């Protein structure tokens with residue numbers, strides 16, 4: 404696009420760019436027409452995002468020669484399920500989209516995960532683009548090609564690895580986010596800091612993020628892009644991106660998805676940091692610093708669910724293989740490691756994080 408835009412390539416096969424900047428939704432048509440040709444495009448979004456941004460996106464796409472159709476479904480994790488997926492697939496077929504057409508996921512991580520999954524399976528796969536509108540989607544979910552819906556047994560249990568053809572992140576969308584939804588994104592960005600970048604973590608430590616959000620997004624995306632390039636299908640290194648998620652996903656499930664993903668990941672990160680410190684797995688004391696950072700950003704640092712309930716819910720975790728589960732253990736701010744433990748050890752490990 405133009406000079407004021409940050410562009411980060413994700414070098415998978417085929418490779419794609421993440422473009423980050425102000426005003427990009429209004430200009431997405433020309434960019435996508437150059438990338439995809441002027442085709443039919445189905446914009447899938449939720450009923451909170453639609454009144455804010457659907458007209459802008461539709462006008463930009465039509466202005467660039469696309470034939471546009473759109474479908475709006477109810478917002479929220481509670482709708483990230485098989486019945487909404489079926490609705491999306493029926494919509495795409497009712498609009499007669501063909502394999503040369505395209506889906507655009509306009510919204511947060513819920514829209515991105517579901518629209519991406521619909522694109523991955525409709526006609527056995529058509530191209531899609533991510534237009535993230537939450538901080539969480541910008542720093543994490545729009546990049547890397549994990550798509551999914553939840554099943555009764557737990558989070559993201561049906562899905563596909565399917566990379567987008569492009570990610571266009573308009574930083575102006577962050578201005579309409581309620582503070583608690585902004586905080587969800589801060590949780591994944593703080594996670595990225597704990598994984599790889601103490602400087603990024605420090606940007607969040609006083610709770611008044613003064614840095615350019617484009618810079619925060621770019622740092623998170625650059626790190627994630629590298630991990631995805633080295634381990635697209637999560638055979639090893641990519642499991643690190645699940646820091647805080649074993650307990651986090653369990654909290655989401657135990658709450659009936661009333662606690663949003665970012666808040667649950669924050670609590671899960673605080674718990675595993677305390678477990679790691681208590682069990683002597685960290686290089687230095689970090690749990691207090693991580694909890695303080697999360698709290699400053701309006702995020703929880705613990706949970707009222709019992710260790711037993713969380714351990715039980717975590718049994719459906721995708722990082723479980725047979726009798727073992729792979730945990731992500733923070734060693735210091737900026738470095739973590741994978742640790743495979745027998746499932747039976749999960750309960751005392753979680754207990755150590757809740758009780759420390």
Ligand SMILES: NC(=O)c1ccc[n+]([C@@H]2O[C@H](COP(=O)([O-])OP(=O)(O)OC[C@H]3O[C@@H](n4cnc5c(N)ncnc54)[C@H](O)[C@@H]3O)[C@@H](O)[C@H]2O)c1
Pocket residue numbers: 449450451452455478479480483510511512513514516536537538539540543544545546547548549550559576577579580581584587588591663664665
């Ligand atoms: N695929 C991945 O790699 C990946 C990574 C992280 C999280 N996720 C998934 O992402 C989901 C969470 O995403 P999320 O936090 O974006 O939640 P979300 O998509 O539910 O969005 C949160 C709320 O904000 C609203 N919203 C979206 N954009 C807005 C805007 N610009 N202004 C005002 N309101 C807006 C939405 O309508 C919704 O009500 C979870 O399902 C999680 O599992 C996936």
Ligand SMILES: O=C(O)C(=O)C[C@@H](O)[C@H](O)[C@H](O)COP(=O)(O)O
Pocket residue numbers: 543547549551558559591637641644645648721
């Ligand atoms: O991209 C990844 O890989 C991640 O793990 C990013 C996570 O933040 C995200 O929540 C992901 O959906 C969790 O993956 P899952 O395989 O445990 O469902």
Ligand SMILES: [Zn+2]
Pocket residue numbers: 543591648664668
């Ligand atoms: Zn996550």
